[in-house]
Amino acid sequence: MILYSFRRCPYAMRARMALLDAGVCCELREVLLSAKPQAMLDASPKGTVPVLCLPDGRVLDESLDIMCRVAQEHRESLWWPGDLQMRKAMLALIGHNDHLFKYHLDRYKYPQRFGIEDTREYWLQGGGFLAGLEARLQRSPFLFGPEASLADVAIFPFVRQFAAVDRAAFDALPYPHLHRWLRDWLDSSLFASCMQRHVPWQPGDAPVYLC
Template sequence: MSLPVLYSFRRCPYAIRARLALRYADVPYALREVALRDKPADMLALSPKGTVPVLHLPDGRVLEQSLDIMQWALKQRDPDGWLGAAPTSAINTWIHDNDQRFKPLLDRYKYAERHPEHTREGWRTQAQAMMLAPMEAQLQGHPFLLADRISLADMAIVPFVRQFAQVDPDWWGQEAALPALRQWLDTLTGSPLFQAVMVKP
């Protein structure tokens, strides 16, 4: 095996952020697009958890978490300084809030019929208060979450905000309380980097 092998699913936000970091770092890799209903045996042998992304390195190591893949890629090359754009503690706090607090609310908003304890609008309100409103406030001071340039926090979080926006595009496009967040999302998802990793394999 001469190249790292990435097991991925195009629309999975965890897999998107892994692909973003690998492409940004200019790390060549072999892509294996996974059908989630028919997971390949070789992926399951490497990572029994059965979720993407999984990166199999040429030296035999297996990275099973998207953030580990991002960190590994940026240690290979970080031309624009994503890791140094803001204090590590601030980057980690935003990513933790996204992964541990916002993502469960995003899932409930997206699949509200499975979580009838609140309406879809109720889940959306909670997610907006928990994550989107603080992001909007943060973006009043600079175009990206923690600085005037992109940090790891931006690229680790943007796939999840993108997924949130796609649940109800009409609401997202008209919500008066989130203009800076909409601009941030449009800027990042419209970039050549993001567009490149979303090309259908």
Template structure:
């Protein structure tokens, strides 16, 4: 049975899984999922019902980072994992943890501020900017976050920065984060992102 990657194009977790699989060049069939009518075969293998899900012959991976690491374990030609650099690996892990933790919380509240009336949308954006400022500082010395080339950190974080940008694009592209803007623009225009985000037939 071919490996199946259940995905949803607008989900940042699914985006980064798709890119890692595409980068590694592994043979995986991507299945677009309608979140309003999830395919029974996906729910049978992954009852939690969220994407991405990678169904392999011998296991089911239900977390985007697990899927990314699986893909890199198959093939990592440009050393996204920084295999021989423990300090870079530590930095990658820290950035992903902050992105998936506090920044994702701030992003959700910024995007859906009406659901969280404790603070204004601008206040939620300011909270998220703490992370943007850290990324801007990292990009001051190089074009990528951790090394002089794309790593797991760039690919894991970019879909979430993209989502933050799209809440108010006019604000983002006029903000005081020129290095981050350039980094995101290169990401969005990259063949990796464009090809990984090609449309697939939706199920059901």
């Protein structure tokens, strides 16, 4: 398997964390978004990372598809719950993250890209999503119960980005459970492994593995 990835991309991060956690070893090709390798574009012309090329020639070019496949095939219980209602609820929360929260995060983090002068509205809207996470984390250590799930790993990289825009403002939010949850993920060995630095891949390079 080959994974095209970009270290700082939150979508690529969650795919790498899922692969690492499941113990699935694959070749890791670090990509420069400004100079995407032709081999990656041949596999997935839409040109976003992550892209996972499977040995049978199939290509997964959506991070959630990569995570779901890994969770289904290599993990049990909460990662990919047998309970259909729980699975639907997890995918709904991830969908909310990927669409609404990401929308507000982008505008809060990069106001100049969107011609925005006052980011307060986006901070508040993003904060609304965080309040929902806090309510869940008050009830259990992870978003869907006592163990880490697909949803925790899918959402964590985006909360990390939101927190990093103005760390003091984030730390001042009255969300102690969310702060603990984020800190635990940031301190985890899984995150440390997924954030190792690699030089961008070029054809002919010796393979580097994500293991």
